[in-house]
Every structure is written in structure tokens, then in C-alpha cells.
Amino acid sequence: MCENEQRPAARKPFEPLGEGFARKGQTIYVRLRLNGKLTWRSTGTNKLAQARKWREKWDNEQWNEKHGIESKGVTLQQSRVTIEELIDGYVEAGCPIIRKRSLKPKSPRTIQGENTASALCGNSSAGCRPSAWP
Numbered sequence: 001m002c003e004n005e006q007r008p009a010a011r012k013p014f015e016p017l018g019e020g021f022a023r024k025g026q027t028i029y030v031r032l033r034l035n036g037k038l039t040w041r042s043t044g045t046n047k048l049a050q051a052r053k054w055r056e057k058w059d060n061e062q063w064n065e066k067h068g069i070e071s072k073g074v075t076l077q078q079s080r081v082t083i084e085e086l087i088d089g090y091v092e093a094g095c096p097i098i099r100k101r102s103l104k105p106k107s108p109r110t111i112q113g114e115n116t117a118s119a120l121c122g123n124s125s126a127g128c129r130p131s132a133w134p
Contacts (some may be wrong), residue, residue, distance in 0.1 A: 014040070021051055030055050091115070 004008040014022035020031040022040070028051040029040045041058075062070065095111045096103040106114075 018057075021048065029130060030058075031056065 012022050012024055014029065016022050017028065022029050022031070023046075028043050028044055028045060028048060028131045030051060032039055032041050032055075034041075043054040044073075045051055045054065064071065095106050095114055097106050098104075
């Protein structure tokens with residue numbers, strides 16, 4: 001190597017703290033599995049107790065996401081479906097009924113009664129309300 005060339009700065013190694021935690025500089029990092037791969041994530045703290053709480057919170061969020069439970073912040077940001085849109089989708093599908101885990105058609109008289117009832121309710125303000133209340 002020539003004298004004028006500079007070597008890249010050596011990376012600071014992780015100092016193991018046990019249980020999947022390590023310190024790099026003043027910050028504590030945690031070893032996580034993300035999308036099937038092991039990776040390091042910063043906990044943003046230099047205290048091991050706070051890092052453990054961060055890891056517990058992260059694990060809970062990942063479990064909730066995996067099982068379809070959304071956090072409050074995400075729920076508030078999503079667009080909502082109105083009752084009117086739900087009823088329109090139901091009518092477009094032919095007013096099906098679920099029996100033994102399959103969709104079965106209803107009798108024409110039942111569909112006629114449901115259409116009459118939805119027409120009566122269509123004049124109220126229920127159509128513009130969100131289907132799920134916070």
C-alpha cells in the first residue's frame with residue numbers, strides 16, 4: 001500500500017452483555033430475527049434494564065403483527081369502511097349466508113326483505129358512519 005492511501009477505519013466490535021445484548025460505544029444493541037435473518041438493532045439506550053424492556057416491547061409488537069393485531073397508531077391511520085360500503089358489497093355478492101364454512105344463497109324472499117330494510121335505513125345518517133367505532 002502506498003503511503004498516501006488511507007486505510008478504512010476499523011469498526012468498533014460489540015462487547016457482549018449476554019442474553020442477546022451487546023454494547024457498541026455507549027449504546028446497547030440487541031440481536032433479533034427479522035424476516036428470518038439475525039440482525040442487530042439499537043435500543044437507543046445505554047442501560048441494560050431499559051434495553052430489556054425495549055426488547056420485550058419489540059417482541060410483543062412482532063407477535064401482534066404476525067397474528068393480525070394492529071397497534072393503535074396504525075389503526076387510526078387506516079382508511080375506514082362505511083356501513084353503506086359494507087351493505088353495498090353484501091348486496092353485490094348476492095346476500096350470501098355462511099353455512100358449514102361455505103357460502104350458500106338465501107331464498108329470494110329473504111333477500112327481498114333485506115333489501116327493503118336496507119332501503120329504509122338508507123335515509124338515515126348510518127351510511128356515512130365508519131363500520132368500526134374507535
